[in-house]
Amino acid sequence: MSNKKTLLIDCSEATFCCDKAQYKEASVSEKLKMLLHLIYCKKCKKYVKNNTKLTKLIEQSDIKTCTEEEKKAWKEKIEQEITNQ
Amino acid sequence: MSINKIDPNKWVDKYSDYLFNFTIVRVNDRELANDLISETFLAGLKSMKNFKGEATERTWLISILKRKIIDHYRKSNSKKGRAEIKIQYSDDSNEGDWLEENAPDVLDKTAEDVMENEELGMAILDCMQQLTDKQAKIFKMKTIDGFDTEAICNEFNITPSNLWVIIHRARMTLAQCLEKNWF
Incomplete structure (x- = not known):
């Protein structure tokens, strides 16, 4: 689209x-247009007000x-316990 | 009212961040928090048959976790005479500093602030339950863990514009959810 021109x-x-x-990934020109x-x-x-507040x-x-390692460890423990039951 | 069901295979993905944030502010030690959460999951598995489905799965897990945290403090209190103040020097540059300098600045953060921030954190995590699993995962990676757009796109095999649509939807949902109490 022609958003670069306008x-x-x-x-x-x-x-x-x-x-x-x-x-912090918006360029200066993007911010100006906004x-x-x-x-x-x-x-x-x-929207901007709420989003900034968020x-x-x-x-x-x-x-x-x-x-991810912590989650993996918990998952393994749970699986092990289920198979033991 | 629908009856809440239990599915242990989803516990970690669904609740671990919530349980972890709840624990870490109370015990302030990552490893210990991890252990307490492990114990909570295992205790949950053992008493699954007692779950009546009146509370949500998460509320039920939190109630087990609370007991685990209290038990932990009971145990550590009973080791009388072993209490001591430990100063941990995290790196060499701190060594030799005065005790006062290592103490937290009371004016910097009051207990009330800490409590309010905790409440806020739990509210945000609560609202995140409204996101889909994929939205929540990507939103957390981008917003909390601060991963690059590119890294996330590679991991989930999506384009940057896909990513921004997901982020946008997640932010809309969260803002809407938090608006009433926190904006």
Whole structure:
């Protein structure tokens, strides 16, 4: 599509930029286009607000994930116990 | 009301992150947390027949885990006289520092903050249950573990645009789920 030539982007592209921006993967020109879109689009403005808040909450919560090895070890223990029963 | 069923083969994939985050804030030791979760799974298997399906599987597992954590503290309390303060020097550069410098800064994080963050973490993990397994896995890898887009695409054999669609849907679901209480 011709989005490289025009500064005006649609909502799906704006939300896509916003998602990428949450992971610091949006380019400067993408961010500029998104900001321009936000001037006249209330819906996307709300999306950006909520999405940014979500990023902050996840950082603040300090959630940890289990490693694949840890999960594997648990799975093996469970399987073993089931076959022993 | 539908009766909740039990399926031990799915426990690890479905609940381990939830159980782990619940445990780690209470025992603050990864290895110990792992052991307590192992014990919880095994105890769960043994008492499966007592599961009446009134609570969800996860609530039931958490109740077993809580007991395991309490048992752990009981045991460690009974070893009287062995209590001591241990300072662990994580690397050489810390060695010789004053005790005060190793103590957590009370102004930095209050107990209330810690509690609220824990509650928040559990709420987020709770909302993640609404995602599909694949969405949850990819979202966690990208957002919490911070993997590259490329690495995740390779692992799941998807294109970057597939990945961003999955991330977008996951974020929409989570934001919607958290909006009422946390936004």
